Amino acid sequence: MPSRSVPPSIDGEFTEVTRGGDDKWLPYKTKRLYTNAFIIHGNKLLLGYKKRGFGLSKYNGFGGKVEPGETPDQAAARELKEEAGIEAPLEHSGTFLFVTEGGPDWAFQIEIYRAEEYSGTPTETDEMRPVWFSIPASSETAKAAVASVIENVIDNDLPPIPYESMWDSDYLWLPLLLSKTHFVGRTDFKEVDGAFKLERWWFGVPTSTCT
Numbered sequence: 001m002p003s004r005s006v007p008p009s010i011d012g013e014f015t016e017v018t019r020g021g022d023d024k025w026l027p028y029k030t031k032r033l034y035t036n037a038f039i040i041h042g043n044k045l046l047l048g049y050k051k052r053g054f055g056l057s058k059y060n061g062f063g064g065k066v067e068p069g070e071t072p073d074q075a076a077a078r079e080l081k082e083e084a085g086i087e088a089p090l091e092h093s094g095t096f097l098f099v100t101e102g103g104p105d106w107a108f109q110i111e112i113y114r115a116e117e118y119s120g121t122p123t124e125t126d127e128m129r130p131v132w133f134s135i136p137a138s139s140e141t142a143k144a145a146v147a148s149v150i151e152n153v154i155d156n157d158l159p160p161i162p163y164e165s166m167w168d169s170d171y172l173w174l175p176l177l178l179s180k181t182h183f184v185g186r187t188d189f190k191e192v193d194g195a196f197k198l199e200r201w202w203f204g205v206p207t208s209t210c211t
């Protein structure tokens with residue numbers, strides 16, 4: 001059987017990590033840039049509970065639209081400060097394109113960031129309520145957990161990452177972010193009665209990082 005091609009929006013050499021659904025990728029006219037930032041502190045992950053607007057009642061990283069004249073890096077730092085009240089040395093971790101059937105004719109291009117340190121105190125704002133979750137142990141996170149014990153920031157009483165209250169595609173790429181693996185991806189959703197259903201997806205990592 002011939003191997004299936006990567007989605008048309010993916011440029012460059014990437015090795016597939018996961019895909020699902022058919023190959024009928026939705027068309028879109030333009031892309032709009034957004035950011036999403038995640039703080040990983042020892043074995044804890046900081047998420048925000050969205051109190052208004054797009055993604056209402058979901059847990060997500062902190063982020064929003066890249067404003068005219070801003071780079072995505074600048075927007076990510078600004079949104080983290082505005083929505084969670086903190087600053088962090090954010091590193092770019094991945095990019096994905098999100099298109100919705102029954103939604104706008106443009107695609108969200110979401111630039112994802114991570115940081116393992118931060119300054120300030122996560123503070124609830126009009127838009128987001130920051131909440132810590134525990135990161136499950138794996139070979140990578142076990143190392144972080146050891147570091148947490150040393151730093152005395154370990155906390156075993158936290159709830160696990162609430163994938164059931166997050167975007168349906170988060171479980172596909174969040175483990176890559178947690179393990180510091182750069183990724184690219186594409187998701188197509190269908191909007192039915194205000195709910196977003198994942199229809200097809202593709203995520204990959206740069207071929208040069210594969211062994």
Ligand SMILES: CNc1ncnc2c1ncn2[C@@H]1O[C@H](COP(=O)(O)OP(=O)(O)OP(=O)(O)O)[C@@H](O)[C@H]1O
Nearest residue numbers: 034035036053054055062063064065098110167169
């Ligand atoms: C599968 N789809 C998705 N998966 C994961 N995250 C997603 C997402 N689709 C949008 N997001 C994020 O949701 C935030 C919306 O931002 P949003 O509140 O609309 O922007 P901004 O803060 O600029 O708006 P206002 O100031 O309220 O106008 C922003 O972080 C964006 O990256």
